[in-house]
Amino acid sequence: MEAALTYRRTQDTTQLPAIVIGVIERYVEADLRPKLREGDDDLRLVEDLGVDSLTMMEIVMLVEEVLQMQTNNDELRNLRTVGDVKTFIDCKVKGLPLPKPAKFIPLEQIASIMPVQPPFLFLSEAQVSATGAQGKFKLTGQEFFLQGHFKNNPVLPASIMLEALGQLGVLFLLEGAQNEEGKVVDSTKIFFTSCEGVRCHRMCRPGDVLTLSVKTKRLKPPFATFEGAIRVGQEKAAVVEEITLTFAFAEAGANPVAASETTATPEGTPVTSSAIKLPVPAPTAPPLAAAVRA
Numbered sequence: 001m002e003a004a005l006t007y008r009r010t011q012d013t014t015q016l017p018a019i020v021i022g023v024i025e026r027y028v029e030a031d032l033r034p035k036l037r038e039g040d041d042d043l044r045l046v047e048d049l050g051v052d053s054l055t056m057m058e059i060v061m062l063v064e065e066v067l068q069m070q071t072n073n074d075e076l077r078n079l080r081t082v083g084d085v086k087t088f089i090d091c092k093v094k095g096l097p098l099p100k101p102a103k104f105i106p107l108e109q110i111a112s113i114m115p116v117q118p119p120f121l122f123l124s125e126a127q128v129s130a131t132g133a134q135g136k137f138k139l140t141g142q143e144f145f146l147q148g149h150f151k152n153n154p155v156l157p158a159s160i161m162l163e164a165l166g167q168l169g170v171l172f173l174l175e176g177a178q179n180e181e182g183k184v185v186d187s188t189k190i191f192f193t194s195c196e197g198v199r200c201h202r203m204c205r206p207g208d209v210l211t212l213s214v215k216t217k218r219l220k221p222p223f224a225t226f227e228g229a230i231r232v233g234q235e236k237a238a239v240v241e242e243i244t245l246t247f248a249f250a251e252a253g254a255n256p257v258a259a260s261e262t263t264a265t266p267e268g269t270p271v272t273s274s275a276i277k278l279p280v281p282a283p284t285a286p287p288l289a290a291a292v293r294a
Helices: 002-010 013-025 030-037 053-067 082-094 107-113 158-175
Strands: 103-106 125-128 132-138 183-185 191-200 209-220 223-232 235-246 249-251 262-264 270-272
Touching (some): 002 053, 103 107, 125 158, 132 158, 158 191, 158 209, 158 223, 158 235
Antiparallel strands (some): 125 132, 132 209, 183 249, 191 235, 223 235, 262 270
16 A cells, blocks of 8 residues: 555655545445545445444554554444544544544434424434534435426425525534533524525436535524535535524523424414524525525
8 A cells, every 4th residue: 555655654644544545445345446436535334335343343453553553442433434534543643632423313313303394304314513414315206395396307406405404504503513501502493594605516306315514614693604515426416605594592401392383473374483584683585596496
């Protein structure tokens, strides 16, 4: 391994990602190696590459041998993606503290946390860290919004892409954001404010598995601004430069209003909480249809 020889000779830590990829490549099936070489740090070791716990031990043991370092087996429990392995090895080599592991949240738990509920919940699993979140959503073809979008040509609306990224931002605020002392983010008071720089790169159709990600850009109450992206496999589906949500805190231990409850609009028509605009001193965002063509 050229990268390993270069590292041993120069201690150049920029060689570490190539070393990690080279080692993992030895233990995955041949047909998965091209995917690994594309450099996608979001690839999941178990689900995408078929790396079980025993194989993970063998990978780490070889990395230890190549880099002449030692690791603790307990530290391997939170390694779920290729990016996790890269970060882990980089921190160990440089003597840096390991980052707080991302929290994996399955569908059942997402539904219990989120104010938005099926059939309008577009996250089937997620991981939340201190700086952002990642999620998955599979288009089955049975979704209600595909029935007329378009006739005999089902295509995921761009507005639903934005909604899915917004929901991932909501999940981050509820599970990943650092709260004020004695307070928690109130799930009934998180609302969409605006989006900027929306670009769609491919159509998403039934059978596609969307990989969503949001990263915090600014987080200062009452606003949270994220950059977002959606991929299908290695293909870029959509990019959003900024998605801004508003939020408010509640006292820790308080019981927010259930997501299924309704509130009357000034005109007296009951609507779900996800449709209510939070009155904040900020410019009103244009309709999504004006930002992207659904």
